[in-house]
Amino acid sequence: MHRRRMLCRVAESRRWWAKHGPVVEQRPLIINQNGRVEMNEDDQKPKKLPTGIYRPTWTKGGQTFTSDVLWIRFGCRQRCGKENCSGLHRESSESTSLKAARDLRTRRLAEVAKGRLIGQTAELTTFEDLAAMLTTDYQVNARKSLKRAKISVDHLREFFGPCRALAITTDRVNEYIAERQTAKAANATIRNELAALRRMFTLAIQASKVAQAPYIPSPRVSNTRSGFFEMEQFRSVLKHLPVDLRPVVEFAYLTGWRRSEILELEWRNVDFRAGEVRLDPGATKNDEGRTFPFSAYPPLGELLKWQRERTVAVEKTTKRIVSHVFHRGGRPILDFRGAWQKACDAAGVRGRLVHDFRRTAVRNLERAGVPRSVAMKLTGHLTESIYRRYAIVSPADLKAGVEKLAKLHVEQSEPARVVVVLADRKTRT
Numbered sequence: 001m002h003r004r005r006m007l008c009r010v011a012e013s014r015r016w017w018a019k020h021g022p023v024v025e026q027r028p029l030i031i032n033q034n035g036r037v038e039m040n041e042d043d044q045k046p047k048k049l050p051t052g053i054y055r056p057t058w059t060k061g062g063q064t065f066t067s068d069v070l071w072i073r074f075g076c077r078q079r080c081g082k083e084n085c086s087g088l089h090r091e092s093s094e095s096t097s098l099k100a101a102r103d104l105r106t107r108r109l110a111e112v113a114k115g116r117l118i119g120q121t122a123e124l125t126t127f128e129d130l131a132a133m134l135t136t137d138y139q140v141n142a143r144k145s146l147k148r149a150k151i152s153v154d155h156l157r158e159f160f161g162p163c164r165a166l167a168i169t170t171d172r173v174n175e176y177i178a179e180r181q182t183a184k185a186a187n188a189t190i191r192n193e194l195a196a197l198r199r200m201f202t203l204a205i206q207a208s209k210v211a212q213a214p215y216i217p218s219p220r221v222s223n224t225r226s227g228f229f230e231m232e233q234f235r236s237v238l239k240h241l242p243v244d245l246r247p248v249v250e251f252a253y254l255t256g257w258r259r260s261e262i263l264e265l266e267w268r269n270v271d272f273r274a275g276e277v278r279l280d281p282g283a284t285k286n287d288e289g290r291t292f293p294f295s296a297y298p299p300l301g302e303l304l305k306w307q308r309e310r311t312v313a314v315e316k317t318t319k320r321i322v323s324h325v326f327h328r329g330g331r332p333i334l335d336f337r338g339a340w341q342k343a344c345d346a347a348g349v350r351g352r353l354v355h356d357f358r359r360t361a362v363r364n365l366e367r368a369g370v371p372r373s374v375a376m377k378l379t380g381h382l383t384e385s386i387y388r389r390y391a392i393v394s395p396a397d398l399k400a401g402v403e404k405l406a407k408l409h410v411e412q413s414e415p416a417r418v419v420v421v422l423a424d425r426k427t428r429t
Helices: 002-020 098-113 120-124 127-140 146-160 170-182 187-206 231-239 246-255 259-263 298-318 337-347 356-367 372-379 384-390 395-413
Strands: 057-060 063-066 071-075 088-092 276-279 290-293
Touching (some): 071 098, 127 146, 146 170, 231 246, 246 298, 246 356
Antiparallel strands (some): 071 088, 276 290
8 A cells, every 4th residue: 555655656746747847867666675666876866964064076177076075164263272263164084974074073163162273283293293392392491301301202212103192092101111111111210201201292282282181100119218328437438539539528418419519519609708609590400599608517618618729739730720619630520430339338338329418418407407498498409398308317316216205204104292381480480
């Protein structure tokens, strides 16, 4: 019944078009297995594409051609965050799939709603683009750790290679951590390399190169050193060092300054009238200036005066000006790791570092009761969290604390003495 009714409708429609419509070629009906009439392939009209999706057309040689690849268009109302924006954007979906084009347009509209239209840039950004941005940032800002950053980039490049930024996911980062640990790399080294990768994505987001950064985990690091020098150990190491290096080590023990800051110190930074030794801004690790008064610190003042007399004698012998405070015969001291290791071995403190003097100075400042804010200015610690890591407590300090606690318990356990006040004789009579 349904089939007959359908055939009647088709026949009636054909009679109407034959009488009133244009002359068209009559094609036979196609009936499928279910008995339904199907239209010829030539009679099928192209489906209308959704709003914002189209197929570009162009004319060549008098003929009009239509692309099979779907394109999208959308408006941003000048909220995309780009300069000189016309408000209308077009982009190829690089696909003939309607679903792919619709999903791409949805993503672009979401980016516009956030005020950051990334577009195809994020999809084309590679790891090499991220590495180039990091290197440029370090060079522009004159960062002192540029050499270390390049080493980190080299290790990252070996794993991520020419892959796109979108392919750097949390899973891939975990695989990188596992591979580096298999290669016996320290967790602190891996953490520095991942910090460089994290900085790459931060710069890429600022430059609208990527839409978002993946979560980059870091391995746990527990390499906090606890080495420090007692006075006897310091004197023993000092005795086994060459004469030219003894002032350097003694200055480090008294001030707690970094080795690089001490070796780069010049006489123009020492003011004997004011009794101060200064570091210029930019000469320190955190780029902040520093002042250490030595007029009220006799050991440091005597050391600088003795070193100045030594320097004057060298200048008279070599007949040239020596600008550095600490030197070898007038020449700057670049490195003394070999002499330091030999002196530590001879003194029986193998494995100690020059940086341990920094921890020793912080401990001495804490023992002396110097306020923490003042101590941080003297040693050059920028944050209190790092300063606390250097505030090492020695076994002797712990023993002294327990002795004070024991003394308090003894005082509390003794019975209190009762004093009876006798009445005055006059009041008795």
